[in-house]
Amino acid sequence: MLPHPAARRTSHEHSLRAGQARALQSRAADGPNSRAEPLTVRIPEACRLTGIGRSKLYELIAEGSIEIVKVGGMTLIPFESLKRLIAAGREGRGL
Known part of the structure; x- marks a missing residue:
């Protein structure tokens, strides 16, 4: 059985995903018409x-x-x- 894809992520990928999540949250906070x-x-x-x-x-x-x-x-x-x-x-x- 293959490991879950998240188990293969490096710490760099985890930090990128966290950064992407923060960016999406900040865009959502800017309103629906914001296109960063x-x-x-x-x-x-x-x-x-x-x-x-x-x-x-x-x-x-x-x-x-x-x-x-x-x-x-x-x-x-x-x-x-x-x-x-x-x-x-x-x-x-x-x-």
Whole structure:
């Protein structure tokens, strides 16, 4: 039997989840019309937000279509970079 997914989380992941929960609570406190966007997202979140697969996302990073910021071992993607990528696709400039 496999361990419960939460049992495999690292302390870093736990602290990230706690931080995300606080961010959601603070957004909820700002009211229903508040649309606070993150400055950056990590690779799995970028895949989830855009619907782009992990391999394709790394290809886009390698060709310069998506910016990254390295912080230690973390790869962060500026949220604005994802928005520009999607806007370019919508305008017919392709991905």
